[in-house]
Amino acid sequence: MHEDNYAVAVPFYDLWHEDGHVPAVREQLPALLRGVRRAVIEIGAGTGLITEVIARRTPAEIFAVEPSLGMRSVLVSRLASDPEVLRRVTVLPCGALDVAVGEPVEAIVMISVLQSFSAGERARLWRVLAGQLEPGGRLVFNWRERAAAVPGELAVMASYRVGRHDYEIAGQVIEVAGESVTSRFRYRIKQGGEVISEDEVVGTNHWPAGELVASELERAGFARGEGSDGLQVWHLAK
Ligand SMILES: C[S@@+](CC[C@H](N)C(=O)[O-])C[C@H]1O[C@@H](n2cnc3c(N)ncnc32)[C@H](O)[C@@H]1O
Incomplete structure (x- = not known):
């Protein structure tokens, strides 16, 4: 069984993140998924705020990877409100390092999840994701440089x-x-x-530096594509 660190945050999640990264991703992601028609993996689908964007803006089948039972429960409830979307989204109750959908996908979307992986896990993550993408397939994730964190008061x-x-x-x-x-x-x-x-x-x-993430991705066989303000796109070599 997977430890559910997100369980107590679930009732707060949509309130907080509708107020955070989600509106900008909702605006920018569709253009970066243009041309995707067949299959997408979403890593860390959470409560489905981004799954809904992918489902509405592409005709693709979606494999939504979400290890947290609490987050996944809201995700499935959200999908249940739209029968057409419900038919197209398969919810995988595992972590990203264990994902295996059995056929190469055109795109992988990973929004606000990268920070969950330590440096060692990231090396495995890029290899696993490269193994799930078709040649030339795209990996889209959000990224912004952050001021260095400092310990402080609650x-x-x-x-x-x-x-x-x-x-x-x-x-x-x-x-x-x-x-x-x-x-x-x-x-x-x-x-x-x-x-x-x-x-x-x-x-x-x-929170690795941007150049470190870039060098890890290049070592794993990805080349940088055209992203947007807060979203990066990387293509797997053909
Ligand atoms: C900040 S939430 C983002 C959810 C969603 N992508 C969004 O933007 O609303 C991070 C999500 O990543 C999931 N997560 C954490 N570790 C993960 C892992 N190893 N593999 C896949 N998902 C993971 C968490 O359970 C959580 O739902």
Whole structure:
């Protein structure tokens, strides 16, 4: 069984990320998937916010890889609201390093997932993804240079009204070691200022420099293509 680090974040996920990276990806991704017709793998599909974009903007079959039971549950519920999309999306309950769809796909989309992989895992990730793509196939992922993280105090990052309740997300960087950043996130539900539910997660993400990611991809047989502001496109050698 896979440890579900995302479980406590699930009720907060769409609220927070509709407010974060999702609108820009929704706008930019369709152009980068132009011409894709047959098959796409989405790595770390989460609750399906991006799956929905791929499904609406391409006619392709989609293999949505999502290891978290909580995130996957919302994903399948979202798909269930559209029978045509439900027929085209296969949800794979595994991590990216174990993905094997049995036929080469035209594109792999990976949005806000790269940080989950340590340097050693990334080396395996690029090999696995190259093995799933057709020659010349494209890998699309989001990327932005970030200011170096520094340990600090817990601070409220966002709060959303849901009926009579406030859903509040607070975060804190605890430790930084090279590209690896360990953070604490606290998820609270409040009613009239009183906390009625509280969960915390501590986890480590990895934020390699852009040039390092580029050199890893080149070593794995990818060449950089034309991306957009926040999205990179890499093509597997033909
Ligand atoms: C920040 S969410 C992004 C979800 C979605 N792509 C989006 O943009 O809304 C990161 C997702 O990656 C998934 N994830 C974490 N480790 C993974 C792995 N090794 N393989 C595939 N997915 C992974 C998490 O379970 C989570 O759903």
